[in-house]
Amino acid sequence: MSTTYRAIDWNRQKRRYDLTLVVLVALVFLSFMGVSLLRSTHITAETLLIRGSAVTALLLLHVILAIGPLARFDPRFLPLLYNRRHLGVTMFFLALVHSVFATVQFHALGDESPLVSVLTAYRQDYNVFASGGFQPAHFPFEPFGAAALVILFLMAATSHDFWLRNLGAGFWKALHLGVYAAYGLLLVHVAFGALQSERSPAYPLVLGLGFVVIAGLHLAAARKEARLDRAELGAEQDGFISVCRASEVREGRGRVVMARGQRVALFRQQARIFATSNVCRHQGGPVGEGQIVDGCITCPWHGWNYQPEDGCSPPPFQEVLETYNIRVIAGHVWLKATANPLGTRCAGSLVDDR
Amino acid sequence: MNDDFYIGYLEKAPSSLGRWTRRVVLALGVLVVGLAAMLAARQTPAEPGTFEFGIQRTFEGVLHESPLPMLQSVSSNGVTTHYLLVGAGKYGLPAFARGHDGQRVRFHGSLIQKGDNVMLELNDEKSFTPLGPAASDNAPGREVIGEISITGELVDTKCYFGVMRPATGKIHRACAVRCLSGGVPPGLLVRQGNDASVVILLAGLNGRPLSYEVEWAARRVRATGKLKSQGAHLVLEVARLSLVDDERD
Numbered sequence: 001m002s003t004t005y006r007a008i009d010w011n012r013q014k015r016r017y018d019l020t021l022v023v024l025v026a027l028v029f030l031s032f033m034g035v036s037l038l039r040s041t042h043i044t045a046e047t048l049l050i051r052g053s054a055v056t057a058l059l060l061l062h063v064i065l066a067i068g069p070l071a072r073f074d075p076r077f078l079p080l081l082y083n084r085r086h087l088g089v090t091m092f093f094l095a096l097v098h099s100v101f102a103t104v105q106f107h108a109l110g111d112e113s114p115l116v117s118v119l120t121a122y123r124q125d126y127n128v129f130a131s132g133g134f135q136p137a138h139f140p141f142e143p144f145g146a147a148a149l150v151i152l153f154l155m156a157a158t159s160h161d162f163w164l165r166n167l168g169a170g171f172w173k174a175l176h177l178g179v180y181a182a183y184g185l186l187l188v189h190v191a192f193g194a195l196q197s198e199r200s201p202a203y204p205l206v207l208g209l210g211f212v213v214i215a216g217l218h219l220a221a222a223r224k225e226a227r228l229d230r231a232e233l234g235a236e237q238d239g240f241i242s243v244c245r246a247s248e249v250r251e252g253r254g255r256v257v258m259a260r261g262q263r264v265a266l267f268r269q270q271a272r273i274f275a276t277s278n279v280c281r282h283q284g285g286p287v288g289e290g291q292i293v294d295g296c297i298t299c300p301w302h303g304w305n306y307q308p309e310d311g312c313s314p315p316p317f318q319e320v321l322e323t324y325n326i327r328v329i330a331g332h333v334w335l336k337a338t339a340n341p342l343g344t345r346c347a348g349s350l351v352d353d354r
Numbered sequence: 355m356n357d358d359f360y361i362g363y364l365e366k367a368p369s370s371l372g373r374w375t376r377r378v379v380l381a382l383g384v385l386v387v388g389l390a391a392m393l394a395a396r397q398t399p400a401e402p403g404t405f406e407f408g409i410q411r412t413f414e415g416v417l418h419e420s421p422l423p424m425l426q427s428v429s430s431n432g433v434t435t436h437y438l439l440v441g442a443g444k445y446g447l448p449a450f451a452r453g454h455d456g457q458r459v460r461f462h463g464s465l466i467q468k469g470d471n472v473m474l475e476l477n478d479e480k481s482f483t484p485l486g487p488a489a490s491d492n493a494p495g496r497e498v499i500g501e502i503s504i505t506g507e508l509v510d511t512k513c514y515f516g517v518m519r520p521a522t523g524k525i526h527r528a529c530a531v532r533c534l535s536g537g538v539p540p541g542l543l544v545r546q547g548n549d550a551s552v553v554i555l556l557a558g559l560n561g562r563p564l565s566y567e568v569e570w571a572a573r574r575v576r577a578t579g580k581l582k583s584q585g586a587h588l589v590l591e592v593a594r595l596s597l598v599d600d601e602r603d
């Protein structure tokens with residue numbers, strides 16, 4: 001277990017990322033408010049704020065959800081993925097502004113505690129067995145927003161790497177998959193809420209298209225991975241499996257292969273091929289989609305480094321990836337299907353295809 | 355070698371990648387800003403209304419508690435106005451103003467107005483001053499219009515007359531439940547075509563407040579009873595009130 005955190009500086013790229021984010025969020029917010037004022041001259045400031053923050057947050061959530069699969073199709077989207085947690089935290093604060101103002105505006109200063117009222121204001125309509133059956137037009141929609149806010153809060157609060165370490169990568173990852181639950185809850189929140197009041201078809205259209213795009217991108221990315229997972233295993237000899245041609249692993253680059261149901265990252269450095277686990281110790285990024293930079297395997301997601309020969313991060317860092325034994329024979333890469341114990345050095349295997 | 359590979363902790367990304375990223379971000383920005391503007395442009399416009407929030411003026415007149423709390427006030431040029439009365443927040447007539455039926459009173463309050471429907475928020479207990487019994491010619495002045503049966507949306511009059519804009523439909527339903535539950539007079543919003551609408555205040559029979567289901571707020575209800583006018587307000591003394599299941603009338 002590592003005791004250090006990567007002190008990633010607030011460098012130029014990071015500053016530009018955040019500046020761009022702030023400017024874009026401000027532009028979206030202002031364009032919604034500005035057009036609202038033109039369209040609906042009698043609208044109150046509170047309504048503007050409630051709607052503006054909600055629409056901005058939901059649009060941002062779509063961007064957040066789209067970046068992941070996009071980066072799997074085209075690595076050029078990786079710069080957007082790199083600081084995705086900044087998008088997430090920003091989205092949470094927008095959602096918080098919306099939630100607080102909506103709760104105060106619609107529930108405060110009455111004969112019931114606002115937090116209770118959010119859940120119970122028209123509780124009769126929870127009863128889907130009442131006459132008329134389930135009616136989305138009447139079913140309470142605020143609780144779905146509140147549940148989404150709780151999830152978004154937990155994710156924003158644990159977004160720092162400190163929590164990744166202390167909660168354990170598996171639990172952390174599971175918690176952060178909660179973003180899909182939050183997205184689902186918000187679809188219901190909006191479908192049972194604003195869509196029951198607004199008459200323009202633009203609202204259901206945008207919400208539906210957004211869902212189709214997000215679901216489509218994820219399905220396509222999953223299909224791509226499944227294809228990789230199904231890729232034919234080659235011959236097997238003394239526990240070594242033929243996984244690909246050596247020429248498919250380019251100098252300085254990585255390649256992901258399957259060996260007995262696990263993904264393994266191959267890298268070629270100075271005419272040698274090395275193999276490590278494909279799962280980054282940071283947030284489980286696909287190491288094999290990275291490259292070798294300054295002699296180190298570099299994860300495409302956030303740039304964590306590992307030495308090809310032993311899978312160890314360069315000092316002072318202490319993360320380690322499993323290594324796998326490799327043989328290159330007659331232009332084919334053969335991989336030992338079981339990983340070495342952590343920290344095992346492997347010299348890699350020389351490629352003689354020059 | 356590492357031509358297009360992005361590493362976030364380095365000072366500068368490769369320039370070809372920088373160009374691509376700028377283009378993608380620009381396209382994404384235009385798309386998202388455009389969507390936000392389009393959604394804003396497709397909103398149902400809020401209806402007009404006034405709430406003089408934070409502004410208090412002095413009002414004086416005869417207080418009638420039933421069938422709905424109103425202040426009957428005569429201006430210096432002899433025009434009589436009937437103000438519907440509510441409390442601060444999501445409440446009806448506050449306790450300090452009760453028990454003065456038929457008396458002259460003076461208080462500071464804030465004006466709420468939508469068209470001819472005027473309402474006062476009594477938000478200053480200290481200013482409330484009973485001034486004794488009203489002169490005998492100050493009858494409430496209600497005129498019977500007739501028996502009607504009519505369908506509309508159950509709204510809370512405080513929000514609808516101007517405190518919240520918009521103040522109808524599902525998005526506002528919880529708020530309307532809170533207001534009605536706190537004693538804000540219920541109204542029946544009846545629309546005609548796209549633009550015209552009228553609010554009929556709902557009262558009980560024989561001067562009693564209406565007893566009804568507050569969770570019917572923002573839903574369509576059918577009310578039957580005797581319609582009267584009181585100043586510029588229409589008041590229905592409701593004999594029967596029921597939920598209309600078919601939302602389209």
Ligand code: HEM
Pocket residue numbers: 047050051054055057058095096098099100102103106118142144145146147148149186189190193194525
């Ligand atoms: C306690 C939590 C929440 C409450 C009480 C709440 C309440 C509301 C209410 C009353 C509306 C209708 C407002 C109007 O149209 O004027 C609304 C709309 C909306 N809410 Fe929430 N909400 C909550 C959480 C959230 C969260 C976490 C999100 C995340 C983005 C969200 C997204 C939206 C969206 C996109 C709309 C539609 C905006 C529009 O009408 O244009 N809500 N919510």
Ligand code: FES
Pocket residue numbers: 280281282283284285286299300301302303304
């Ligand atoms: S997952 Fe973050 S650097 Fe690999």
